[in-house]
Amino acid sequence: MTVTAGASEARARPVQIWLIVWASALAGVLVVFLLQDSLPWAVNYPASAIVPVADWVGALMGWIKSNLSWLTRSITAVLGVPLDFALNLLAKNFKIGHGADAYVLPRLSWVGVCAAAFLAGHAAGGRNLGMLVGGCFLYIALFGQWTSAMLTLALISIAVPFCIITGLFAGIWAWRKPWAERLIVSPALDLMQTIPTFAYLIPMLLLFGNSPVSAMIATAIFATPPMVRATMLGLSRVPSEIDDFSEMAGCTARQKLWRVLLPSARPTLMVGVNQVIMLALNMVIIASMIGAGGLGYDVLLALRALKVGEAMEAGLAIVALAIALDRLSQAIAHKQAKGHVHRENSPSFWRRYPNLTLAIAILVVTTLLGLFVPAFAAVPKAITFTTAPLWKAAVSWITINFFDTIEAFRVALILNVLNPLRAFCEGFPWLGAVFLLGLAGYQLSGLRLAALVAALTAFCAVTGLWEKTMATVYLCGISAFIACMIGIPIGLMASRSDRFEKIVTPIIDTLQVLPSFCFIIPVVMLFRVGDVTAMIATVAFAVVPAIRYTNHGIRQVPPALIEAAKVSGCTPRQTFFRVQLPLALPEIMLGVNQTILMALAMIIICAMVGTRDLGQEVFIALSKADSGRGIVAGLAIAFIGIVADRLFNAWTAKARARLG
Amino acid sequence: MSFRSQISKLSMGAVALATLSLLTPSAQAAAPESNDPIKIALFDWTSVNLNAKILGGILEKLGYTVEYPTADYLSSLTTGLTNGDLDVGLEFWDTTAGEAMKASDATGQTERLGKLGPKAKEEWWFPEYMKEKCPGLPNWEALKDPKCAEAFSTAETAPKGRYLGGPVTWEGFDDERVEALKLPFTVIHAGTDAAMFAELDSAYQRKAPIMLWIYSPHWAPAKYKGEWVQFPEYTPKCYNDPKWGVNPDAKYDCGKPHGEIWKYSWSGMKDKWPVAYKVAKAYTIDTDELNKMSGEIDLGGKTPEDVAAAWIAAHEADWKAWAQ
Numbered sequence: 001m002t003v004t005a006g007a008s009e010a011r012a013r014p015v016q017i018w019l020i021v022w023a024s025a026l027a028g029v030l031v032v033f034l035l036q037d038s039l040p041w042a043v044n045y046p047a048s049a050i051v052p053v054a055d056w057v058g059a060l061m062g063w064i065k066s067n068l069s070w071l072t073r074s075i076t077a078v079l080g081v082p083l084d085f086a087l088n089l090l091a092k093n094f095k096i097g098h099g100a101d102a103y104v105l106p107r108l109s110w111v112g113v114c115a116a117a118f119l120a121g122h123a124a125g126g127r128n129l130g131m132l133v134g135g136c137f138l139y140i141a142l143f144g145q146w147t148s149a150m151l152t153l154a155l156i157s158i159a160v161p162f163c164i165i166t167g168l169f170a171g172i173w174a175w176r177k178p179w180a181e182r183l184i185v186s187p188a189l190d191l192m193q194t195i196p197t198f199a200y201l202i203p204m205l206l207l208f209g210n211s212p213v214s215a216m217i218a219t220a221i222f223a224t225p226p227m228v229r230a231t232m233l234g235l236s237r238v239p240s241e242i243d244d245f246s247e248m249a250g251c252t253a254r255q256k257l258w259r260v261l262l263p264s265a266r267p268t269l270m271v272g273v274n275q276v277i278m279l280a281l282n283m284v285i286i287a288s289m290i291g292a293g294g295l296g297y298d299v300l301l302a303l304r305a306l307k308v309g310e311a312m313e314a315g316l317a318i319v320a321l322a323i324a325l326d327r328l329s330q331a332i333a334h335k336q337a338k339g340h341v342h343r344e345n346s347p348s349f350w351r352r353y354p355n356l357t358l359a360i361a362i363l364v365v366t367t368l369l370g371l372f373v374p375a376f377a378a379v380p381k382a383i384t385f386t387t388a389p390l391w392k393a394a395v396s397w398i399t400i401n402f403f404d405t406i407e408a409f410r411v412a413l414i415l416n417v418l419n420p421l422r423a424f425c426e427g428f429p430w431l432g433a434v435f436l437l438g439l440a441g442y443q444l445s446g447l448r449l450a451a452l453v454a455a456l457t458a459f460c461a462v463t464g465l466w467e468k469t470m471a472t473v474y475l476c477g478i479s480a481f482i483a484c485m486i487g488i489p490i491g492l493m494a495s496r497s498d499r500f501e502k503i504v505t506p507i508i509d510t511l512q513v514l515p516s517f518c519f520i521i522p523v524v525m526l527f528r529v530g531d532v533t534a535m536i537a538t539v540a541f542a543v544v545p546a547i548r549y550t551n552h553g554i555r556q557v558p559p560a561l562i563e564a565a566k567v568s569g570c571t572p573r574q575t576f577f578r579v580q581l582p583l584a585l586p587e588i589m590l591g592v593n594q595t596i597l598m599a600l601a602m603i604i605i606c607a608m609v610g611t612r613d614l615g616q617e618v619f620i621a622l623s624k625a626d627s628g629r630g631i632v633a634g635l636a637i638a639f640i641g642i643v644a645d646r647l648f649n650a651w652t653a654k655a656r657a658r659l660g
Numbered sequence: 661m662s663f664r665s666q667i668s669k670l671s672m673g674a675v676a677l678a679t680l681s682l683l684t685p686s687a688q689a690a691a692p693e694s695n696d697p698i699k700i701a702l703f704d705w706t707s708v709n710l711n712a713k714i715l716g717g718i719l720e721k722l723g724y725t726v727e728y729p730t731a732d733y734l735s736s737l738t739t740g741l742t743n744g745d746l747d748v749g750l751e752f753w754d755t756t757a758g759e760a761m762k763a764s765d766a767t768g769q770t771e772r773l774g775k776l777g778p779k780a781k782e783e784w785w786f787p788e789y790m791k792e793k794c795p796g797l798p799n800w801e802a803l804k805d806p807k808c809a810e811a812f813s814t815a816e817t818a819p820k821g822r823y824l825g826g827p828v829t830w831e832g833f834d835d836e837r838v839e840a841l842k843l844p845f846t847v848i849h850a851g852t853d854a855a856m857f858a859e860l861d862s863a864y865q866r867k868a869p870i871m872l873w874i875y876s877p878h879w880a881p882a883k884y885k886g887e888w889v890q891f892p893e894y895t896p897k898c899y900n901d902p903k904w905g906v907n908p909d910a911k912y913d914c915g916k917p918h919g920e921i922w923k924y925s926w927s928g929m930k931d932k933w934p935v936a937y938k939v940a941k942a943y944t945i946d947t948d949e950l951n952k953m954s955g956e957i958d959l960g961g962k963t964p965e966d967v968a969a970a971w972i973a974a975h976e977a978d979w980k981a982w983a984q
Binding site for chain 2: 202205209288293297301303396399403411414524526528530533606608610
């Protein structure tokens, strides 16, 4: 009895101390805010003391461009070889010779590619998968998106292996050398995943030129990190018995890695591959701005001409491509995880790889047929159809009938919630924010986190971006909050009903890969340009992880525990609140964390509907071709994400430790 | 550099190399001085892409290989066009790309190929039905009337009117203009012009008030009925000298500049493809014709390639003369 009392007292005391510390810290910040006339430098960072990091980065870029462009251009040329081949094979035709009398070798026939897609699905996951994958390709063809979709596919089919190989080697290196992981790989991954791609488009253009290769490299920077992480995770999870056994069997270090460890880590690696494909598809719009073309460019072009329906169709073609590749890669991963099927040791290629042979045969035959029958070479216009007028009509109908209601809602939201919040955030003293966040870091983890958080926050201020940083925090904060408020309940419902889950899953899959551009413009029609539109688009994108992780977390609770709860007489309500929810909490928190990062990723897109924050800063830098300015603003965005991520993780770790 | 060109030769593929030697020597005949592809930039609006396809089509007829990389409008002037990643860009508007063109000229690695022909016009624009609520329009002084401004207001700008300006990256000076002309309006910046026209489309369908920045040549003035506000005529002095104009203490007390649309090329084009360079330099197009063709694409649903091919067929004499 006395022991527990003493323990609870000991636990209570630090809590009270922290309460006092926080109260006085907040009071201090309030004083600074009220005294801003005499201490203006503590509220708004003085313009005279801004550190010109942007100029330094710009100068560095200039130096690299003039001294190293022979190297970067050689890289472009080397990578251009396979990329051009893929582009020609799938989309553009091979031209041999020049000008009007060039001889043209045709691209693969669309009929053949659809059939090959069917066969690939069939081989990996049976007839249903075959129908799905083949159906997705047929959908693309019938909606008249074939050439663009194949441009995109060609880019992906070269970029993805490139990402996988780079990611694999980086992951192995980091796994072998812990110092490399801590000092180089881990921070680099964080930055690659949080700096918006737009921020480094200009350096890409300068170094690698306005070509599909730059687009591919930009895609790779964004899409490689999951592969690196999956490699590190997979290798560290290989059971030590397997490791020991390979030693005993006398493997050399190289044999051990390639023949034992990597194959054992295959399931995790395949998760990484799947993520790489998805992220690469996410990039197609941005890649189209620096020379990639394809579906992303179609979306951009259609929206510039306000063809909402056409943009939607191009966007849905991206979704179809994503679904096909996602299901296919997942099925392959699943199949390999089950282990190798013993293959007939038959000498003939045909017997060993019936599907592959058949696919190649069909491709060759249909492509050759395409030389004589034009319907095989290009999708004939007569069989394509479009739903574009339908989309347009739907948007118009909503506009005409519901605008007034929507407008009243929008005005109320902006006047009563958004504007005051924005004013609060933008007026927040930078010194106070650095101090408070540092304090939070210290409480949650210790001096190291405190120093990191304070330094990253200070960076945003000393580069002169404080107001825009806080505007970003405001928009992301409120969007992430709303996304969680919507997403977590939906996730909970989905976890309790299989039918509901079946409805939700395709919707969130679509939301994740459908380019946000597609729906941001119709939203403008209803909500005008400005923060509300930006918020809605952000919520629609960021709600996905909140739903997914919550659903997954609850479903992962071991059935034995639920059974135990039932046996001990819990009502369903009690089981849910006392057993399932606490056990799923870490996973849900991870979802919240991801939601925040996703909201941050949308900042750039939101700048396209007139927000005034770091996203806009990146855009201005892009149009002025100012690489320094863009990178600094990108870093500021990344730092917001890293600060939020670290504090959140520390808090979750602490909460988990308390839960036991 | 030689390494790069070797690789680019390789990039044509092994098959290409093998068959190339068997092919006709006529490929190396007079017109194309180099078989490297001429890269004509595509941006994200219709008329520029149409122009690109027309010029590209002509060059192809002359025997050149042409590629159409997609690029970003403003930054291409100081990136792609300076190093030959892009060889030609066909529409750079005085009105939105003035600063960027100055920066590009300063690099010395690009060349202004002259005017495209059509004149760029940009100004505050309102739909016709707004004249009932604000009868003094299109004269700008009508906007000073608080009642008129209120007719253009929304809840968060009231009683001031709401003016939807272009993206901040365009050089619009609308905040300054509102200040200088003492207009009771709030300037809201759209992030992209797609967003701007989305708002216009929505307002137009509902006959709701809207005042926004519209430019021409563009499909919007053809599709929606309306007028440009008539501000005091622009002169360079208005933007540089506060004393000029109705407000003696402020610059920008006038309308937006009308301007030319310029063609740009990479400076190396002149030596690499002299004939193509001559054609690109001579290439011009008529404003009405361009508007009509843009409409055929945006509103009529034709492809830019078809429209371009029709133009090339109809103007064969013209472009043959350019190549001489």
